[in-house]
Amino acid sequence: MPTGTIMKALSGYYYVKGDDSGETLQCRARGIFKKRGQSPLVGDRVIFEETENGEGTVDEILPRDSALIRPPVANVDLAVLVFSVVRPELNIQLLDKFLVHIEHERLDALLVFTKLDRIPDDEDGERIRRDVEAARELYESIGYDVLLTSAHQGEGIEELRQRLAGHIAVFAGQSGVGKSSLVNALVPGLTLETAEISDKLGRGKHTTRHVELVSVNGGGIVADTPGFSQLDFAELGIDEIGSCFREFRRLADGCKFRGCSHTHEPNCAVQDAFGRGEVSASRYENYKSFMTEWKEIKRRY
Known part of the structure; x- marks a missing residue:
């Protein structure tokens, strides 16, 4: 059986690239997955067969190294967090929120x-x-690569x-920040749909409506994903948020109370x-804001 x-993944079909053939085959998932409450994800390593x-x-579905819920993609080992510096301007609070989720998933992060x-x-x-130079210096001092x-x-x-070579990377960030434009620049001839920022709303339209892996010259694979406008902490425990701040995690052993x-x-x-x-004021203030947000979510539910 080929792997x-x-x-x-689009409209109930899964497009599987064979290891041996290098060809892509349009597939349906067997009914057994639905009975198990399991769904194949883009990025999954699978065993498949061709039908008549x-x-x-x-x-x-072969064992996964990682699995994200939003975006729904498996076996990613690098998160490329894309933030524009104009239209929309760099949003440090949203960047820290993305980083909390990436750290929680134990993925490496590249800031672009x-x-x-x-x-x-x-x-x-x-x-x-x-502001951009200050942000670059801050996040590099914490240990993140910034491009x-x-x-x-x-x-x-x-x-x-x-930087992408040898990785399966997911591109994530607000809609309209230029994720699809970056992927188009990385893969000559690719024309993923892009859109301008709405003057009225100040944010982009969702131009990517499904997750798709794209091979990059140089050995990397990237997932162009739907843009995100918000994230929440529903899946995080309150004691986990601090550990998702790298500089806090390094200091925590010095705290008096466990x-x-x-x-x-x-x-x-x-x-x-x-x-x-x-510890930077912006990072600490954002941390306290996230803790308050988490408490409000728990109080609501």
Whole structure:
């Protein structure tokens, strides 16, 4: 029985690329998956077979290394978080929220700031450049890789291609920040649908309506996914949010109390580091905001 990878899922069909043939076969999933309450995901390694009508069936899902719910994709080992610097401007709180989810899934993260070519040559543009540079320095100091890019001018594209080599990566971020434009720049000839930002709403339209894996020259595979406008912490325990901040995680062993919330307890290593200026104000304030949001969610349900 041949093995392969699900490259795309659309309208009940799974498009499986065979390991040996390199060809993609349109497949249906066997009914047994529904009985088990299981669904194949894009990125799944599967055993499949070709049927008489020229299509195929997915017969078995091989063990997964990872599985995301939103976006629904399996075996990803790198999350590329894409944030534009203009239209919409860089949103640090939303970036930290994405990072909490990525850390919770135990994935590595690459931060990509896009649309550098659209920064205006005026006083406002100077402010944007300062904010972008400050953000780059902050997240690199925490331990994240940060790339500055322009899909239209090709800036940073080769560095991004090299960083993706050997990985199955998921591109995530608000709709309209330029994820599809980056993938188009990475894969010449690919024309994933893109859209401009709505002037009225200040955000992009959802241009990608399904998850699809795309092979990148250089050995990487990326998943172009539907844009996200919001995330919540319903699946996280309150004691897990702090561990999803890398710098907090490194400090937590120095806290007096096990399970310290880093908000009010005495002899808290995180609060002490914040007081010394060793933890950024934006990160700590966002952390407290997320903790409050989590409590509100739990109170509601």
